[in-house]
Amino acid sequence: MFFEKLKKAFDNNRKHFRDSGKLKSMYPLFVALEAFFFTSENVTKDQPHVRDSIDLKRFMSFVVIALLPTFFFGIYNAGFQSNLVSGLSLGFWAAFSKGLIIVLPLVLVSYSVGFFWEILFASIRKHNISEGFLVTGLLFPMTLPPTVPLWQAALGISFGVVIGKEIFGGTGRNLLNPALTGRAFLFFAYPAKMTGNSVWTVVSKLKDQTVDIVSGATPLALTALAGTNEKIEVLLAQKGYGFFRLFTGIYPGSIGETSAMLCIAGAVFLMVTGVASYRIILGGVIGVLSTGYLLNMVAGESSAAWFSLNPFYHLVMGGFAFGISFMATDPVSAPGMENVKWVYGFAIGVLTVLIRVFNPAFAEGVMMAILFMNLFSPLLDYVEIKLRLKKRIPNV
């Protein structure tokens, strides 16, 4: 009943948005709204028909579905960490509602500012608003620390959408992952709000409390402090971060990144549905593990503690699980050819570990690694195409 009325409303108002209508400039918005409820009015009528009706919208909806567990866990964890340091109730609903208060404004800002740019560009360039932003708008706030000011989040997503995507021509043409571009921008623009030990937990101020900043270092930041003779595993265990806790994700960090478990669940869902490439994800995991073992082998008495870290810790600490599952598999900025996807994923894994271990300025290396390999994906595609052409017998 409701949908019939809605359909009628769309049909009745279509003429206003068409070529000679008064609201012609708003046509992309109209189409986007309609496609959100119903199918697009432009469907293929002639043969050949595709066997699967998967389109950009379904593609993106699947990613959103895969993100939801991580997202809700991120909300809970943000609230839990906040209540923990503020000395408030740690019950599930108390923590979850606290997390909602922290995370929801970020998500709203990300979506509203991002859609503003999308609609602006769609209206000027007279193309339709694509569903790609549904994912970007959700991914972006999940990469941020919970304490980031809203105006900085707005600036970050603006940079991500405009510089990361629209200047290349919009969805499907971007070189870099827009959400990560926005995060990288904030990382360099406002380092004080994006890194350090005090940004990972929101502290609610009570009347009789004087503390307003709590040093809640992430496990990665803790490991970076380890001396040459210390075992990182022991150091983390002393702080209460056992492997299992790192795996499940109850620890301070960016909103979406902490739970490796749920990231893996999302990644499996995406791999099974064919949305994300298993080659990239497995390649990344192999890259991390092999580099980790290699460093273990060269680790000596005087080398930094990082070298002798069990490689599996690299997988569960920080944003690697999140990045390789949801960021690296972005079909636009990853290579399109199948075999080089292994190389692409592998290189992301290797770079992540190398940046973490060898660069003391960055405790975290996933963001840089993925953006760096994004730039190389056209080259990788080119190499594979050239190699395939070489295999052909010439002039047959």
Add this chain to the structure above:
Amino acid sequence: MKKTESKTLKVLLDPLWKNNPIMVQILGICSSLAVTVQLKTAIVMAIALTMVVAFSNLAVSVLRNVIPRNIRIIAELCIVATLVIIADELLKAFMYDISKQLSVFVGLIITNCIVMGRAESFALANPPILSFLDGIGNGVGYGSVLIAVAFIRELLGSGTLLGFDVVPRIFYLSGYENMGFMLLAPAAFIIIGLLVWLQRTLLNK
């Protein structure tokens, strides 16, 4: 008479907007990344480069019938190098602090494509006065972009203009922060890119 007047005007004004050395020809990018963190250095650099381009154009143009074609690049280089050294020494003598901040970039004017480009493409084929004006036009065209970029970078990056605080304290108290990114060279790249975008959009209307 009218025709020459309009040509003079064209030579002087074209490089400011329609044929801007940075925004259209994408020349002189290196120095515009390096010296635009502060407005002051950008202004000094703009003046220094304008002087060098104008006088090198003038000198090359005066000598254009004497310079043998085969060694014209060497001759142009000698003229430009002389002028750059003069500019550098003048800065050292009268504006020592800024000269320190600009460090090698004054000396590197000699490698700035705009100077050689104008000498090669314009001064060798045109009379002295016109060449001089062309140099002024290109120098100002380069300088205006430099100053625009430096204005944005200093305002957003340090909250100052020419060293004076311009962002009110109330902004900082309510949570505003300086954008550290603007102090890094990539910021200049992005700003120049946005300026190019803006200019193309306005020109194509």
